[in-house]
Amino acid sequence: MTISATLAANETIAARRAAGRDVVPLAFGGANLPVHPALREAYASAASLADYGPVAGIKSAREALAGYFTRHDVPTDADQVLLGPGTKPLLFALLQALDGDVVVASPAWVSYAAQTAMVGSRPIRVPASAGEGGAPDPELLRPALFQAIKAGMRPRSIIVTLPDNPTGALPSETTMRGVCSVAEEFGLTIISDEIYRDLVFDQAAVPTPVQWAPDRTVVSTGLSKNFALGGWRLGGLRFSAGPTGERLMKRVRTAASEIWSTPPLPAQHAAALAWSDLPALRDRIDRSRHLHCTVASAVADIFRSYDLEVVKPRGAFYVWPDFEPWRAYLKTEHGISTSAELAEWLTEQWDVVTIPGSEFGDAPGSLTLRVAVPGLYGINDAQRTEVLEADDPLSVPWVSHALARLDTAVNGLVAADQLLTASR
Known part of the structure; x- marks a missing residue:
């Protein structure tokens, strides 16, 4: 195995910047926004807490996360x-506890298949529905499972992502109902990465999927994307009520006690506040959502203007262009x-750093890219704050500059006036 493609790309960006290059950083999937002052203060006030704490997490943080799920109709x-x-x-501990092969959509986040292999299991790749992402196509899922079982595999779970990394798309309700139906038929646990x-x-x-398969769904969430707190390392799993969920949670908690002992206490105290539905923090999420939507849509429009196939971004901060028309x-x-x-x-010609679609399970000969837009928000907190608070983020100078650089790079990749005749 090699280092995660997303982390490797981040190192590439840092190295090229250190060499004085004007990089358009479209690879790393961090949210790239400042820490909200209220969360920073909550973390700092708990910095003196050096005890290990409960394996499952402190009560106030678990109660806050339970309240978060409940407010979202779960x-x-x-x-x-x-x-x-x-x-x-x-997720690693959960896959280990489930002890079986895992259905993973194609494409999907790089770590799903990697972690599946690390726990000694095998990924079962099933393409997503056309125009969607984050879940396997239920029409393809059933035959893929029959084929996997015939080949001696042991399917035990399905991973879905709402919304999707790498495509920024969202599975339809019809797709998710179908996935839940197949999971019921084959007795599979659904891992819903939310x-x-x-x-x-x-x-x-x-x-x-909790809506249609409440007894067999485990939901994961955290603070790294909505609050841009990736480096604080704090996430949570929500297990189903009843004996099945209790048994699975016990196995994961046992693994946790032997691997990381306890989540860091300062981050837990900040999480208790983050999940508490504080108005100022709701506003931060609303602003972040608006920013990601605005910039991702603009980036998608650039690719689309060159006759590329682009899945419509419906969440997160990713764009998934397909250069197949230019093959x-x-x-x-x-x-x-x-x-x-x-x-x-x-990267080499224009310092535009992206990640190839093949890293996410797309076919090796595909011409897809995973484009992450938060790298355009700025290189320090002052710039990122200005972008976050702007009514029109696209008018902020460094954002408009990066978008123009991207447009120039794509235009340089193929002579635009020759596109329609040369690519068909």
Whole structure:
């Protein structure tokens, strides 16, 4: 295994900046916004707390997270919640506890398949529905499971992401109902990664599987995306009520006690405030959502203006352009025939850093890219605050400059006046 592609890209951006390059950073999936003062104060006030604390997390933080889920129409008791040092280790411990092969959509976040392999299981790749993302196509899921079982695999779970990383798309209610139906048929646990849930652009349209499969769904969330607190490492799992959820939570908690012991106490105290529905923090999430939507939509429009196929961003802060309409031209003019070669060309020729779609499970010969927009918000907290508070983020000079650089790079990739004749 190699270092995560997203973290490696972040190192590439840092190295090129250190060399004095004018980088357009569209690779790393951090939210790239300032810490809200209220959360900073809550963390600082608890900085002297050096005890280990309960394995599952302190009561106030678990109660706050239970309240968060309940406000989102998922009734939850604090005893159904387990906290950990970020959702990555929580998902790893959960996959280990489930002990079986895992259905992963194609494309999907890089760590799902990697963690599945690390616990000794195998990913079962199933393409997402056309125009969607974050969940396997239920029409393809059933035959894929039959085939996997016939091949001697042991499917035990399905991972869905609402909204999706890498595409920024959202599964439809029809898709999610279908996934839940197949999960019921095959006795699979659904892992619903909802770390970006607060950043769905239309908050009335989040089809969480808890609605249709409440007894077999585990939900994960955290503070890294909605509050841009990735480095604080604090996440949570919500297990179903009843004996099945209790048994699974006990196995994960046992693993937690041997791996990380307890989540960091200062971050837990900040989390108790973050999940408390404080008006000022609701406003921060609303502003963040508006910013991500505005910039992601503008980036998608740039790619779309060059006749590219682009999934409509519906949440998070990602764009997923597909350069397939340019395949013949890219091969002839630049020798590009894979997403890795495409991403490398943009980096080396224009300092536009993205991640190839193949890193997310797309076909090796695909021409897709995962584009993350928060890198455009600025290089320090003063710039990021100005962008966050702007009525029109696209008019902020460094944002408009980066968008113009991106447009120039894409235009340089193919002669726009030759596109319609050369690519068809």
